[in-house]
Amino acid sequence: MAAGVLGALAAAAPALAHGGDAPDATNYRTVVTSAPPMPGLTVRAVEAGGRLELENRTGRTIEVLGYDGEPYLEVRPDGVYENTRSPATYLNATLAGDSEPPATADPTQPPEWRRASDEPVFRWHDHRTHWMSAQPPPAVQADPGREQRVRDWVVPLRDGVSTMEVKGTLDWVPPPSPGVWWAFVIIAGIGIAALGLWSRALPVLAGLAAATGPLAIAYAVARELDAGTTGVGRVIVGLLVGQVWPVVTALAVVAAAGYAFARRPAADFALAMAGTCVAVFAGAANAAVFARGVVPVPWPPVAARLVILAVIAVGGGVAVAAALRMRAAAQAAAGAATPEEPATP
8 A cells, every 4th residue: 555655646746856866965066146037937956956946937938048049948837848859858857967869859940849847847957057077177176175166157048039047156065074974973883782782771772763763854854845845745745756765764763663662572673674774775875965065955064964974873773782682682582491401410
């Protein structure tokens, strides 16, 4: 039933859903600095700068021009239309821009429109706002430890015959030292794992697990907000479609904590399984924040790194501690089941 519901939600996900190739973190910061001053028209960078979002509530048709000045998008009052003749329609399908346009994509030909959304809102990967090379710019390579401007960018729009511009900046943000953050993860994880040597540690481990779940869910929600998702309903759909494993494992670790608080049989096994899963799917999956300067949440970067540190260290530490407790219990049970040797006369 759960798989069916999630599949239905995924199939019905709107075009605004969290992008599947949204960066987990990056060293480049994209900012919209100015947009045409039209009431009802807003443009912003979302998904850690991975996409631009244009919302058109003006009642007019706003056109986004492609890389050769050709019509690329028309954001009309009744929805969004893509020009299948524009190479940008295909290049902008992925963050890497590696989708090959078909032979029919010719920016010199009259546009052919297809509907892309029923709402006058659209998000796309505009590669004018990104640094596309795997190698940093020469100035960054010469001084990578300094925050610096990579370039100013412009995305042209058109309203009827009038041309307008969305302007912004692309900056290099120096990354932190990932080794320092991973060292803290290991130290904290070992400290929590050592609780498994204490016979009365179960309530403590349950409390740590109970605190980890909300942290993981908060980070997943923050990613949806950074992606521009608004409204409780859309955030929930975004979580179920784009953040399903972090959410499921976070809920599982909270359930395991409740199971342990109730001192149910196999509570240690539940903590070990849930702790491992939340550390991997909600923690390690977002560990890019340890090595990148720009994080995909609307928080200070240090706060994001501390949350991921806690999820990995606590989840993994609780899992190891619970495994140690299971091992000790198994050894005690084996010792109790061994018959005593008869006394030697």
